[in-house]
Amino acid sequence: MAKLTLMFFKKECMGCHSCEVACKQEHGLGVGPRLVQVIEQAPDFYPVYCHHCPDAPCKKACPENAISRDESGVVLIDRQQCIGCKECLEACPFGAMQYDEKQEVAIKCDLCIERLKENRPPACSSVCPTGCIHWGDSRSVAKQISSGTARTRIH
Amino acid sequence: MGQEQQIRTACRNCHGGCGVIAHVRDGKVVKVEGDPASPISHGTLCSKGLAVTQLAYHPDRILYPMKKTGKGWGRISWEEALETIAAKFREVIETNGPESIVIGQGTGRDYESHLYRFANLLGTPNVLTAGHMCYISRIGATLVTCGNLPVTDWHGDPRCIVMWACNPQWTNPDEHKGVEFWQAYKKGAKLIVIDPRKGFLAKKADLWLQLRPGTDGALAMGFLNVIIEEDLYDKEFVDRYVHGWEAFAERVKQYPLDKVEAITWVKQDLIRRAARMYARIKPAALQWGVPTEQTLNCTDCTRTLVGLMAAAGNLDIPGGNIFSVPPKVRTVSEFSRHKDLSAEQRSKRLGGDQYKLASRVALISPKAAWDAILTEKPYPLKAGLLCGTNPVITRANAREAYAALKKLEFLAVIDFFMTPTADLADIFLPAGTWLEQNHVADNWKRHGFVLARQKAVEIGECWQDHKIFMELGKKMSQPWWDTVEDALDYLLEPSGLTWEEFKQVGHLKGEMTYHKYRQKGFSTPTGKVELYSTVLEKWGHDPLPKYTEMPESPVSTPEIAEQFPYILNAGLRTPTFFHSANRMIPWLREIRPDPIVEIHPQTAEKHGIESGQWVDISSPRGCVKLRAKLNAGIDPRVIVAEHGWWYPEIKEEGHGWDISNINILTDNSPQSLDPLMAATNLRVCLCSISPSENQEVSTWQS
Structure with a gap:
């Protein structure tokens, strides 16, 4: 079974930050951890997000085995097991791993698995006006991006 | 924990328009989502709209009417708040006349109908809005030129798009949203971007014209120069439907490309290529942004751009710039009872003699208001009611705005928070956010839709703006309705729907037809597109548009x-x-x-x-x-x-x-x-x- 992944088609990100707020709302997060973030250097925008890597450096770096990759490919953190050492933050090549100062544990994108179970797109993707945020099995996402047929609409 | 309820409504974190599903639990909105069924936003929602729960439940939000005394702000009842304002207004009317009361709002927020009705029935011609330099100015200038505001027809598949000083994906382009532009663009349309700054769209554009800020009108003249000189204009349309084409073309000749390049900093060759692209590819849609209005070239620039649409034959054609057909509901104008403001009161509008177009669309400029307060000429403004506006931050020469509002004898504000402007007030009236309103939303826009914005919750003692004007109006013995919803029934009456029925329908759309001018002409005195304006001529102004250099620039100063x-x-x-x-x-x-x-x-x-x-x-x-x-x-x-x-x-x-x-x-x-x-x-x-x-x-x- 092909694994799930998340991918931003960077060329079509126009820096509206809707994905960021949708994510905060979905996960009930306040100021601090940003599971998705768009860095602006006009006219370019650089989305920072979890790629749910097959060989996830965050998972390998965790001394407590708190990070796992489930059978569908989603890289998840067990916050009960996390000791807040931040090794995963350092290991992530994308800067996607976040630290929750209030709970003193690491926190990361869970690809909105609860929404996916209900067959709804991840929150970030659901609001993107250019449709540049893709999720799904890695093969079909890669195909969409490379063939330039990336969907412009989600719904 | 109670059952979660989902309420379909319409956002208004900017001018509004996007469809929202609000999730309500135990009397509180816990989450909002874009509504995929929305004909405007198609399920998307921006960061502002998505953050509405943090607005509505913000700890600093003011949830009760307040009054300022020597000891600072203190909570009062609605009855006391409204009676205090009404008593002051009655006193001013008796001593100075109703024209000494200024009623104001900021950016378009769907309560123009109620605010104007209150002002007109009060008898004051002095309504201060952002409209003098935003949207209403565009409507005013297009009204005298082609009878209505031509808006981009994204649904009609434009093959060429001109983004003229507009970034609809970051900010609200007034009618449709960025997502519809994007859909049209992704179908392969050519894109021309006019912007002093290289943004996302400039990067995407086939041609990006980086102009000197404020010179849009001259650049539009440059486009026209190429189109006329190279015979690229739509002769049939121009012959039949344009008034004063010859004179207009003569005026355009005063802007040869070398001159336009010197003014705008845009290379002649690039102007030529852009003009050819716009004129040759049909249909082409031009989306204008507010910078074209926010200089002294406001009216002329808008008129020149209409000239461009007309010359290229893009007016009221599928995929061009169209005159949307509104749904069958009462207009803001009718609801506002503009006709009830007497000619005598109208003649007292501050700056009305001088700024005739502003007067035509029933508003005054901030400068006229500040002058009347600070110099008491031609007569003093004594009291004001400002709704959803923060002029000490958003109006030019802010120190003067601050001094004027500080001097105003009595000020009441309607807002969510204690803003720098509210700090200067005597009475604070707490407004409901869009989650706390019932309204026929978007009824002031020119895109042909009205949307059901329905109340999801009530918070504190906040009232929706419409109710505030209504209840204050009743205190002033004005004819209103018993409830907000009764007024909505009146607004909806021509559609045959009640508010309760409309809520179920969600939105109404006017039946669009194109090329309406072929039967009816244009709603101008000559029935044509008046590039030579008979109205402006009658008012003693130059009937042809021109470009004027900024009064403060390296060229003029x-x-x-x-x-x-x-x-x-x-x-x-x-x-x-x-x-x-x-x-x-x-x-x-x-x-x-x-x-x-x-x-x-x-x-x-x-x-x-x-x-x-x-x-x-x-x-x-x-x-x-x-x-x-x-x-x-x-x-x-x-x-x-x-x-x-x-x-x-x-x-x-x-x-x-x-x-x-x-x-x-x-x-x-x-x-x-x-x-x-x-x-x-x-x-x-x-x-x-x-x-x-x-x-x-x-x-x-x-």
């Missing part, structure tokens, strides 16, 4: 440019904020914690400015501090600054209104205003920059 060598392009919009709103919303402020000024790397280096440093920006009117961001996508001679900044986290009176407020630098002198619309120049003046000595400015704490 080289002596000022010696001390202030850069062109300030003020009012950069951001996706998270809307004018002066949202600085207190944690999710949004985290994304953009500081006011930003963009400086070209060469310019920054010249002044020893590094990225992230706080810099002083000065104009002949003052100095403010913003944080520097280097941007190679602007001209080294131009400085680009965000607008709308104040600091809600500063709790003292004024909330730091004068620290980073770019409108302290902008000008509102009479020579800087549009001669017909009194549009204020919020965009372009001269400035200097230097590193700030004080590097401890921002006070926002995560």
Whole structure:
């Protein structure tokens, strides 16, 4: 079974930050951890997000085995097991791993698995006006991006 | 925990329009989502709309009417608040006449109908809105030129799109939203972008014309010059449907491309290529943005752009610029009872004799209001009611706005928070957010839709704005309805639906037909597109549009440019904020914690400015501090600054209104205003920059 992944088609990100707020709302997060973030250097925008890597450096770096990759490919953190050492933050090549100062544990994108179970797109993707945020099995996402047929609409 | 309820409604965090599903649990909105069934937003929702729960349930939000006394602000009842305002208004009417009361609002927020009705029935012609330099100015200028506002027809598949000073994906383009532009663009349309700053769209564009800020009107003349000279215009349309084409073409000849290049800084060859692209590809849609209106060229620039649409034969054709057909509901104008304002009262409109177009669309300019308060000429304004507006932040020459509102004898405000403007008031009336309203939304726009905005919750003692005008109106013995919903039934009556029925339907759309002019002509005195305006001629103005140099620029005031060598392009919009709103919303402020000024790397280096440093920006009117961001996508001679900044986290009176407020630098002198619309120049003046000595400015704490 092909694994799930998340991918931003960077060329079509126009820096509206809707994905960021949708994510905060979905996960009930306040100021601090940003599971998705768009860095602006006009006219370019650089989305920072979890790629749910097959060989996830965050998972390998965790001394407590708190990070796992489930059978569908989603890289998840067990916050009960996390000791807040931040090794995963350092290991992530994308800067996607976040630290929750209030709970003193690491926190990361869970690809909105609860929404996916209900067959709804991840929150970030659901609001993107250019449709540049893709999720799904890695093969079909890669195909969409490379063939330039990336969907412009989600719904 | 109670059952979750989903309520379908319409956002209004900007001008509104996007469909929302609000999730309500135990009487509280816990989450909002874009509504996939929305004909406007198709399921998308921007950062502002998504953050509405942090707006509605913000700890600083004012939930009760308040009154200011010698001991500061104190809670009062609605009855006392309304009676205090009504008593003061009655006193002013008796002593000075109703014209001494100013009723005002800021940006379009769906309560024009109720605000104007209240003002008209009160008998004051002095309504102060943002309309003199935003949207209503465009409507006014198009009204006299082609009878209505031509809007982009994204649904009609434009093959060429001109984004003229507009970034619809970051900010609201008034009618349709960025998502519909994007869908049209993704179908393969050519894209021409007119913008002094290289943004996302400029990067995507087939042609990007980086013009000197404020010279849009001259650039439009350049386009027309090419189109006429190369015989690219639609002769059949021009012959049959344009009034004064010959005279207009003669005027256009005064703008040869070498002259236009000198004015606009855009290379002749690029203008030529863009003009050819726009004229040759059909259909082509032109989306204009508010910078075309916010200078003294407001009316002329709008009229020139209509000239461009007409010359290329793009008016009211599928995929061009169309006159949308409104759904069958009562118009804002009818509901407002403009006809009930007597000719005598109308003749007293401040600045009405001078700014005839502004008067035609029933508004006054801030300058006229400030002058009447500060100089008491031609007569004094004594009392005011301002709704959803923060003029000390958003109007030109902010120090004058502040002084005037401080001097006003009595001021009541309607808002969510204690803003720098509300600080100057005597009575504070707490407004409901869009989650707390029932309304036939979007009824003032020209896109052919009305939307059901239905109440999801009630919070504190807040009332929706419409109810406030209604209940205050009743206190002043005006004819209104028993309930907000009764008034909505009246608004909806021509559609055959009641409010309760409309709620179920969700939205109404007018039956669109194209080429309406073939049967009915254009709604102008000659029935044609009046590029030569008989109305302006009658008013003693130049009947043909022209370009006028900015009153403060390296060209017109080289002596000022010696001390202030850069062109300030003020009012950069951001996706998270809307004018002066949202600085207190944690999710949004985290994304953009500081006011930003963009400086070209060469310019920054010249002044020893590094990225992230706080810099002083000065104009002949003052100095403010913003944080520097280097941007190679602007001209080294131009400085680009965000607008709308104040600091809600500063709790003292004024909330730091004068620290980073770019409108302290902008000008509102009479020579800087549009001669017909009194549009204020919020965009372009001269400035200097230097590193700030004080590097401890921002006070926002995560």
